[in-house]
Amino acid sequence: MKKNLLLVLFIMVSAVSSAQFTVWEDDFDDADASDWILLDKDGNGSNWIARKNIKLDENNAIVDGNASVLGTYNIDLATASPLETLEDNLAISPVLDLSFYSGAVSLILNAQPSAYDSNQELSVYGSTSPDPATFTLIGKIMLERLTIDEPEFKDYSINISQFSGQSTVYIALGNNTTTGFIGYEIDKVSVNAQALLGLDDVASGAAVCKMNQNPVQEYLQLELGEQFQAEEATLKIYNFNGVLVKETPYKKDNLSVSELAQGVYFLLVSDNNRTAKLKFIKK
Template sequence: MKTFKTSLICIFVCVFGSYAQSIQDIIDQVDINTLDLTVREFSGEISTVVDGNTVTIINRQQANNDIAADYLVQKFEQLDNITIIDQPFNANGRNIIATQVGKTNPNDIYIICAHYDTVADYCADDNATGTTAVLEAARILSTQCLDNTIVYALWDEEEIGLRGSQFYADQAFSNGDNILGVLNLDMIGYDGDAPGQPGDNEFDIDYLNLANSSGMKDDIISVLNSYSFDLSVIEVNPGTAASDHASFWFVGNFPNDAYSAVLLGESWETNDETPFYHSSGDRKSTLDMPYFFELTKLVTAYMATVGGLVNVDNGITQTVTTLTADQASASYQWLNCNTDLPISGATSQSYIPSVSGNYAVEITSGNCVELSDCIQFNTLGLDDFLASEVKVFPNPVKTNLSVEITNNIESIALDLYDVSGRLVKQKTNASEIISLNMKSLPQGVYFLKVSSSEKTGTYKIVKE
């Protein structure tokens, strides 16, 4: 299923899209607001919508976590270019596996993984953080062409003996899967320094001298040193076997059949792990979100590197009259995001919309097909509202969103779009303050277009 994202209007010349031609572009797409919302939803701090029902995922213990697993399936279903396997392995256990097949070397497999089960309520650090980082890496990388295959794996029943990952590793070994590396994320959100303040920001990489695990560790550190991260690495050898990476170390005839695998997490080696370990005190409020953000950027950059990011630019440049795909020498198909349908005859690098709307372009270059973000295009060429002229509050919003107009305008039109570019609410009003009821809408990100006869503006809204 394709997911579109609406971008803000630009009157002169702007560049939009998830144009990841480089690892730095990938890093820049990691979104701390998305991480924050997902951790709060998955640890039960706020309710969410799963299969159309409003639920609160307070507990994810292995005999009580089907809703959590359904949430993960739903998250992956929103992405493009992946195949999802809901993998039961005993009466209660369910691994949720999403696979993005490589374009050049489909049999060369890299895994990024985390366990999602718990031993108590909430458990934000252990392991909503690792789970959220895997989802964020999948959200970003699934929009890109990669040479090699990436598996985004979320394990069940880690807390009672690594059962989910052992089942998968044993199957992979029996099938002869060519797994070149397993990056396991377990507890990556706690740092003893005051959240957001300068500190050591240390994290551990646990490894053994098995297969190429040491080489994996070196490659992660190479990525760390090649870009700007506020992190400091602690190398741990021999590393702990008390998490899911160990299932890949001890597969088959140990040590001859071991897969390359490492654990990345907060620094137990320096006694800087959460004091709320394995308790219901492990809440989102105890996390250092900037630290978690940095680690998620690092692991996403590493997976883009070993995945073999293909250099295709899926960005769009917008002028007053025209949308132009930034990638040259390719094939193009422009789409209407509101209908999710291709536009007949719109197959050139540039497209001139005849009506206002949301547009995207599908780019084919060699064996790589990438889809741009949706661009909200206004054919009227109106001026933007000044920041002082429109106030939108509260944001995030739970029930009623207010829009206050500070100058004398006869009439205002509000158009609310979801991230797929679908129009979900409309309202026209002549009042200075307009209220838009969002109570019935699912949690997530929306875009509000505010228009008058002379000006327009688009605002990102977070619905809690």
């Protein structure tokens, strides 16, 4: 029995090193973008909005399509007339925690130029602060449209690995401000990481923090290194799939993990100045 358990754990650890992990995603199916920062930079009252994709009916009036999107439009949605000024809007994502991930990190957009538009260039920015002044351009994606009114949502990918290991990351989407357009529509946005922890990360964590028991059965016994400010330290536990399953302030008392299923877990210990990463087995 013990040999079988060790074999399963070995397979799980091997899989972690080669898997793709979804760090975060938003599909706008709830028509809610309240956790995004939507900036009407030109101040004309038209902005990114969570809604259905646009279509025209037989009377050339705008009606709802079937996809729930985050969109920005250079037309009046009530009259379908072009706006007087060219849109300049910015959609800033909720904060992303990439401190637990290593290797290649990608932003995936399932998006299209709206119906009745042509190919449109979408700018992607990044920052470790939500302040719009701090964002720098990561790259540009050309959203393609081949037909007039058929749905043409496709996956587009851009590398954001420069933010790998950062605990506070914001991604922003901006329309082309130099040419006219009808609309940009984002059906789904996600961030994928190639790996969880590298061996160097785990070794570094073990050098400054000590687990007094591993495998762990009911309580995780952790001793912080002197580099950490114990009163400011927090603990995050991620499961085999990279999902955060527990978060708590550090206490000298042992941390209960009795509710966790058997398997491989990863522990992040962090204060305002330092982060350590450790791997443990729950039995």
